[in-house]
Amino acid sequence: MKIFVDTxxxxxxxxxxSWGILDGxxxxxxxxxxxxxxxGEGVSLEEYIKDxxxxxxxxxxxxxxxxxxxxMITEAEVLYDKFNGINNNVVIKVxxxxxxxxxxxxxxxxxxxxVLSEKGIPVNSTLIMxxxxxxxxxxxxxxYVSPFVGRIDDHIRNRIGLKxxxxxxxxxxYPEELAVRVWEKKLETAIHEQxxxxxxxxxxxxxxMFDWANDDxxxxxVDMLWSIKQIYDRYGFDTEIIAASIRTDRxxxxxxxxxxxxxxxxxxxxxxxxxxIKTSQxxxxxxxxxxxxxxxxxxxxxxxxx
Ligand code: E4P
Numbered sequence: 646m647k648i649f650v651d652t653x654x655x656x657x658x659x660x661x662x663s664w665g666i667l668d669g670x671x672x673x674x675x676x677x678x679x680x681x682x683x684x685g686e687g688v689s690l691e692e693y694i695k696d697x698x699x700x701x702x703x704x705x706x707x708x709x710x711x712x713x714x715x716x717m718i719t720e721a722e723v724l725y726d727k728f729n730g731i732n733n734n735v736v737i738k739v740x741x742x743x744x745x746x747x748x749x750x751x752x753x754x755x756x757x758x759x760v761l762s763e764k765g766i767p768v769n770s771t772l773i774m775x776x777x778x779x780x781x782x783x784x785x786x787x788x789y790v791s792p793f794v795g796r797i798d799d800h801i802r803n804r805i806g807l808k809x810x811x812x813x814x815x816x817x818x819y820p821e822e823l824a825v826r827v828w829e830k831k832l833e834t835a836i837h838e839q840x841x842x843x844x845x846x847x848x849x850x851x852x853x854m855f856d857w858a859n860d861d862x863x864x865x866x867v868d869m870l871w872s873i874k875q876i877y878d879r880y881g882f883d884t885e886i887i888a889a890s891i892r893t894d895r896x897x898x899x900x901x902x903x904x905x906x907x908x909x910x911x912x913x914x915x916x917x918x919x920x921x922i923k924t925s926q927x928x929x930x931x932x933x934x935x936x937x938x939x940x941x942x943x944x945x946x947x948x949x950x951x
Contacts, residue, residue, distance in 0.1 A: 646901045649887065649909035653680035655693065657912035658700050669703035671909040674710060698731040706769045708738035717757040725766050736789065737761060738769045741778045755785050762786025776872040783884040792873055793890035794866030801865065805858045815892050821865040827858040867899045874903055894918045
């Protein structure tokens, strides 16, 4: 599995690069904002982006900001023309659907994806929340899709109904098993109270009848990712899956187990991937047990001074 770092902070990108584990970078407008704020005043964003591109010998996603097809295509061309010459590694992130309110255009993102891919500009189709969106993006020619694992978990957590509307801090553990248990319990209660007919016919949508604690049948973002992987494998799409919106190192492991092409991971989560309490304790025990003779071999007779 390739590892991308999900940040625009140059110091994090350089650090991950120095470990030999970095295959690419994803940014978005929120990550650029954070990076520029932490870099302080007087930073040239153009030079900053060029520095990122030079640091990584792998794809770097830069996102468009318009919501119309024409706007996104123009911005993609501006970004590509300005920056791809630096290290030939620019990928344009295009939201799969830019609509924000009912009635907005649902198809500007997919149309822009088609046009850009025909022009040979690589697209990372972002804000993917369903396998159907991923299927459409692949068919429209996206080189990458970015399903948002953590945000689906947040959405389901709010549907568990214990604390609806809570903003869960990034990095907190998502109890998928609890979501499954809540769903089963509510179903049992509904059956017991003979409310099933009401639920089934409430909105004439059988998939949505059991909205509690799941999203269209998925109990976690990782479930949604797995479904995309199945569909892509089944039809042999070339589009690479970038597991995005990763919150914990456990999610990274689940991505690797299912054979996802890429995970784009926030830097603190990449750091966590290296730690275990028993590794630290083992290290301490080895250091405590080193005998002077062994130190002398390794460090020479004057090791005390070393
Ligand atoms: C990367 O492609 C996404 O923009 C990013 O992973 C979103 O992560 P978040 O849900 O933690 O903001």
